[in-house]
Amino acid sequence: METIIEALPQIGYALVRTIEYSAVGILLALIVGQLAAFLKISRLSLLRAIAGIYVELFRCTPLFIQILFIYFGLANILPLHRWFGENYVWIAAALSLGLNEGAYMTEIIRGGIVSVDRGQKEAAHSIGMTGFQSMVYIILPQAFKRMIPPLVNQSAQTVKDTSLLAAIGIGELIYTGQIIVSDTFEAFKIYGLIAVCYFMIIWPLTRAAAFLERRLQIDKR
């Protein structure tokens, strides 16, 4: 018990880091995902190809290698540490997380958009709406409701994936846990506590997803 109480301030600090990186990662992923989804449904094949390459590149390689590559690999060929100094580690962390999760979000958002019946767009066109207006007022509001459950699931995944940032020394839960365990050898208690921390973040998220899913099924609007 003593070990846990002593470790609490450190773990609390790490918990905040994990939540911060999760939030930044999810936000970045949503922005990148939305943009890439628009490219994927573009009429221009070049834009579709760019988005396609991005998605496949990040979906078909492990997040772990992406983190290492962006932090160590890119810094090898570009003077990134000189440009960004100490900031580069969190930039690399947020970037790799955001781009990786963004690739999955792209497919979720694109899928949501194309699942809206063609007739909706045609009806919007028939009352004189431009493509942009029909996207904003007609397609996205309907698509978004269908995207919520998978987006929440992907967000839960993002929270778990922040654990890989330990590899580049981000002081999140796993990194901090490993340091405490190497000092105290209380692996059972500390890793148990850290697992509980993740659970406390993610469980409410999955509950929210289940709730929304049920609600949207009853209320199809």
Place this chain on the structure above:
Amino acid sequence: MINVEGLRKSFGDNEILKGIDISVAQREVVVVIGPSGSGKSTFLRCLNGLEKASAGRIVISGDEVTAPKADIHQLCRNVGMVFQRFNLFHHLNVLDNITIGPRKVLKKSAEESRRTALELLAKVGLAGREASFPDELSGGQQQRVAIARALAMKPKVMLFDEPTSALDPEMVGEVLQVMRQLAEEGMTMVVVTHEMGFAREVGSRVVFMDDGRIIEQGPPAELFANPREERTRAFLGKIL
């Protein structure tokens, strides 16, 4: 009001419209009939720019839809369209379905759009249903809302693409009644339908299409009683 010259439309190698020439005068109700796959719907969809013509000219109320630089969204405001599957906006209630065009496209005030919408709802016999959502309405009611939605844009021409084909038989009448009323008020209409009763009663002209061409056209009484072309006779024989 509508002038179409040499309209052709292909999807890949498949030519659907093989040269359509037709003029529709103001206040005229043109009913287009023909077997499925004859290009009736494609013809209608070319008129409001849902499909881009491969060749030919379409002029509606003085504006050339087929002009290379035509602002199709601007032109569309003159042309209302009613779809077979209603295509009401599922996430909006009846009132918002009708007012979203006037508000967002015509930039009318919420109050003015609302007033117009309520008048139109009364006109299509759905006064009091403005707060309902599309999935709470029957097919016939949904189609009448769709007509109101199109009318809210104050179009000069109304296009109907098989407006009763997706309806249960007992609901066909209520939709045709609204269309009949519109015709009596002098709306210029092009109607693709299989409702021969409606064509006979309301149509000022019936156009028979087959295989991407207009085969024959004339006043309904004449065309139904004495079709000149063999293909028209065969088609009418099958459906009447």
